[in-house]
Amino acid sequence: MLKKGIKKIYLDSSLAAKIRLSYFIMVIPILIFIAIWLIYFSEYNKQYDKLIYNTSAASAFSIDFKKEFDDKVYLYIIGSRSYEEANLLSDIENAKSVIDNIKDIKDTKNSMPRIALIEKYLSNLRKYVEIIRTNVEKGNMYDKNMEIWENDVQVVTSLIQETILEYLYYETKEIETYRNEMNRVFGQMIKGSILLIFFLMVITFVISFAIPRSITKPIRYLGRITEQVSQGDLTIRSKIENGAEVKILSDSLNQMIQRISDLFETVKIEQKNLREAELELLQIQINPHFLYNTLDTIIWLAEAGKHKEVVSTVGALSDFFRSSLNQGKDIITIEEETIHFTCYLKIQQVRYQDILDYEINIPQSLGKYLIPKITLQPLIENALYHGIKNKRGKGKIVISGREEEDKCVLIVEDNGIGMTEDRLQQVIECMNGNGLTKNDFYGLYNVNERIQLKFGENYGIRLHSIFGEGTRVEVCLPKRSI
Structure with missing residues (x-):
């Protein structure tokens, strides 16, 4: 005994x-x-x-x-x-x-x-x-x-x-x-x-x-358990009755296996919800008001007898929706993205020809790199509605790009009303998800979030603005091609 x-x-x-x-x-x-x-x-x-x-x-x-x-x-x-x-x-x-x-x-x-x-x-x-x-x-x-x-x-x-x-x-x-x-x-x-x-x-x-x-016998046993878990077997459980730390480790391992199993199910559901949210987001980006206004513009051009402008606008609208859908792909090339926002600018210039001018200076060498679909169009829309329209006189939007060592930068710059420092700080915080409500800068937040989800936190949007002079939005992307 x-x-x-x-x-x-x-x-x-x-x-x-x-x-x-x-x-x-x-x-x-x-x-x-x-x-x-x-x-x-x-x-x-x-x-x-x-x-x-x-x-x-x-x-x-x-x-x-x-x-x-x-x-x-x-x-x-x-x-x-x-x-x-x-x-x-x-x-x-x-x-x-x-x-x-x-x-x-x-x-x-x-x-x-x-x-x-x-x-x-x-x-x-x-x-x-x-x-x-x-x-x-x-x-x-x-x-x-x-x-x-x-x-x-x-x-x-x-x-x-x-x-x-x-x-x-x-x-x-x-x-x-x-x-x-x-x-x-x-x-x-x-x-x-x-x-x-x-x-x-x-x-x-x-x-x-x-x-x-x-000492080593129970550790080897736990090693075999973890090896089976690493191979995908989440039904196995550890059974150790003796040893202070080893028993705690065994119980923790069992809890972890159960937690991983639960997380797998949760991730499956969240992946499904995320895909549905992305589809819903894509529909949100294609603003129905933009479609209505464009159709009204086409009617007005037809009534005025401007048949060439009607053909041009309808063609741009068709290309816009074709590139927006793009066979359901989430990631496209910068060249394809350029076609999409160019169609948008052509349509908007017909409506706002008295106040809007634009210029596109994206080097051809950037065209092969990848970008989340519908990244620049929401930024151009912000530049038009929050910058140019709030300024007296005609404004201009310039879309350009440049290459750096391991990344490429796309720039949307306007000479609109700009923002005060307090307003700029508020926009940046909302863009980063702090204090965001449904209608507050959702486009900026969404674009930044999608870039970081796809490419990592080292990439995304940078904002620069001076009140009375204009705003510059820089989109930082990795050099990844098809």
Whole structure:
């Protein structure tokens, strides 16, 4: 019973708990081994570091201190250098700073007596330098100064040099002693490490089968489930009863499969509704008022006896509807779109010949690229009814295009009334679907939305307008051809 209870607790444990257990089994012996040797090495390391630091600090003392200092004093005595050039006290201070660095380190058995001697010698050396300086300033004391230099200065510098070398000798001997001891201990550590590695290899071999198997088995099972789901089987479900995270993952996977199944049905319905909405949108774009007004215009032209204009207008209207329907295709070429809006402009110019003029400057090289059907006609309609008609006098609509690196841009520009900055911002927000109502700029919103649905959010409409000057609408499309 106890064994079964422990097994159930282990199986129901989280993945993190199982991984921690495997780490514990492998790491605890290593930690114990490291703790033992860290304690053992601690004292040796402290003493060794102290000796190394002492030796390093003492090594900063110039080996040529005696020769250099004696020469400077001699040159100063004979007048070849001034006191400032000789800089004797600075050399003494530098030597003193080296000794002070050594003093800051805790005492070793041979260091402090020699350090005290060196400090005493440096102090005497400073006194002799001061005496020589005083004699030089008095003048006629050359023999006296030479006597001090030979009998005092050179003797003291020799003593300093010998004491430093003696200090380094004893420190080096102690380093050697500690190094031999550490080598002995290091050898013992290697033997202990070999035994520990062997023990850990045995433990690792055992747990490398037990713990990973309990972790990977349910994950492999979930992998097979997800593979079947990726192949389209949405009827399969995961059945895992043990393991904290894996059970949660199993339940979440089942919920996700069910959700995907529901979404498939929803998408089918939405695709059908979207197609119906696009057909309804196409009918909305062919404004019945435009048809009525065009027919009235044709009647008026016939009554006026303008038979050529009647033929031209009827032909344009026929081409307009033919290109609007275009065998039910949603995406057409820019060349086909140009035919469609040109027919629209021809018809509208007959009606508004007193106020409307237009110009089409789309390069032939753009004609092969694709565009959602009935994209430019709603923009031209906006330019006419919201721009040109609200301005006094005759207006002009210019439709142009240009190529950029990875896209093409079609431009509908008018010199109508334009928009204020507040009005422009309102139009842009409505075009992006913010605060849109049924009749507010639906054409702009619809054109922008259709472009982004077909080609992505990097494409669509950009608006520019200045009140009293006009409006420019840029339609950004990718360079995609049939």
